[in-house]
Amino acid sequence: MNQPAYDVAVIGAGPGGAAAATYLSLAGLKTILLDKAEFPRDKTCGDGLSPRALAVLQDMGLLEKISQVGYTVAQVGLAAPNGDAFREPIPQLKNAPAYATIVPRLTLDNIILERAAAAGAEFRRATVKGIARENGHVLVQANGNGVRAKMAVIATGASTSLLEQTGILKVYPPPAVAARAYFEEMAPIAPAVQFYFEGVPLPGYGWIFPLGERSANVGAGVVRRPGEKNPLSPRTVMEQFMASRPLQPLLQNARQIGPIKGYPLRTDFPTAPTFGEQILLVGESAGLVNPITGEGIDYALESGQMAAAHLVEMFQAGDFSLVQHRRYDQKLRDHFQKLFLFSLRARQLCFNRPTLNWLARPSGPPTRLRRLVINIAMGNQETIDQFSWWQVVKLLLKQTKE
Numbered sequence: 001m002n003q004p005a006y007d008v009a010v011i012g013a014g015p016g017g018a019a020a021a022t023y024l025s026l027a028g029l030k031t032i033l034l035d036k037a038e039f040p041r042d043k044t045c046g047d048g049l050s051p052r053a054l055a056v057l058q059d060m061g062l063l064e065k066i067s068q069v070g071y072t073v074a075q076v077g078l079a080a081p082n083g084d085a086f087r088e089p090i091p092q093l094k095n096a097p098a099y100a101t102i103v104p105r106l107t108l109d110n111i112i113l114e115r116a117a118a119a120g121a122e123f124r125r126a127t128v129k130g131i132a133r134e135n136g137h138v139l140v141q142a143n144g145n146g147v148r149a150k151m152a153v154i155a156t157g158a159s160t161s162l163l164e165q166t167g168i169l170k171v172y173p174p175p176a177v178a179a180r181a182y183f184e185e186m187a188p189i190a191p192a193v194q195f196y197f198e199g200v201p202l203p204g205y206g207w208i209f210p211l212g213e214r215s216a217n218v219g220a221g222v223v224r225r226p227g228e229k230n231p232l233s234p235r236t237v238m239e240q241f242m243a244s245r246p247l248q249p250l251l252q253n254a255r256q257i258g259p260i261k262g263y264p265l266r267t268d269f270p271t272a273p274t275f276g277e278q279i280l281l282v283g284e285s286a287g288l289v290n291p292i293t294g295e296g297i298d299y300a301l302e303s304g305q306m307a308a309a310h311l312v313e314m315f316q317a318g319d320f321s322l323v324q325h326r327r328y329d330q331k332l333r334d335h336f337q338k339l340f341l342f343s344l345r346a347r348q349l350c351f352n353r354p355t356l357n358w359l360a361r362p363s364g365p366p367t368r369l370r371r372l373v374i375n376i377a378m379g380n381q382e383t384i385d386q387f388s389w390w391q392v393v394k395l396l397l398k399q400t401k402e
Helices: 014-025 049-060 063-069 105-119 161-165 236-242 297-317 322-350 355-361 367-377 381-386 390-401
Strands: 006-011 032-035 071-074 075-079 085-089 100-102 122-125 128-134 139-144 143-156 176-184 192-195 204-210 218-224 255-265 280-283
Touching: 006 014, 006 063, 006 139, 014 085, 014 105, 014 297, 032 297, 049 063, 049 100, 049 297, 063 105, 075 322, 075 367, 085 355, 085 367, 105 122, 122 176, 128 161, 161 322, 176 236, 218 236, 236 255, 236 367, 280 297, 322 381, 355 367, 367 381
Parallel strands: 006 032, 006 143, 032 122, 075 192, 143 280
Antiparallel strands: 071 100, 075 085, 128 139, 139 143, 176 218, 176 255, 192 204, 204 218
């Protein structure tokens, strides 16, 4: 047993893991994809695919299929705590569609997993209990049997048990929390991804992501503060949002499909570890969830693509040193760090009643400022690269004085 059975073992078959497995297999690396669930399986999420996510799915050859099964919208809306609201077109991102698509994870994740299998990745249902190192390889302990590989990718979402077992994550970050439910037979819904700041504690928001003209993924989330006493449960936050003034007319005669489901969100990428010895992390395992929107599918797909490209370089060079692991971390920092720091500061600045009410006021800020806020929320890297943080603060302060 001097040689591993696989080049790469990917743990977690959600979007990030399946994307990584797809690109690794297309590059000719022998890849196994492990997940504890049998697919198709549901995953609690907002189900929104941003333009950034769609760009990677397009590169994977899946955009047409996603468009056939999803509901596409071209606008994003914001409703302030006082009830004022506005809608703007979803911004055009470089090399990405100018729209969003909502696809339930039950469907989406299975489509991406099938793409990985078609590319040549082996899928195995297995519960991974740990990862050990053995003779320069990794031994993934799954269902009592070891899967030997040269490298491993962890893509297990918000679950941190494996990260703790490997010693990669030593301090558990306080997560944001959210909950969602599906509804049908709602009152007619605007064809837009809608964010609501009424009926939810700040900093937090509620959402309606339409799956059709009268059906939607409805949810709410809130940021937990360190040391917060008696925090609201995700279910309580969701129930308060459902009972709020803007939701009542939409849900009055609606039919709820399935239970309310809560889930944590890790948005700690700026300080999160991204690798261990012979292990790379992707997606939410590396804290890659947008601090403003709670969106994580796009960053999972992008980091999965980036991890695969970096692993291909490592195998081509035959270099699996710590230096190469740090280079992967630097690539992620170069790609995501400014966006996440920018978004964290924007959340601190904007997620309060006065600012949100002013942004949505009919006689309030000019369209260009609203579009700037939407661009930041949608993770438009070009917009963020054009502005320093202090330029945005000065622009907001200037407009509030006018």
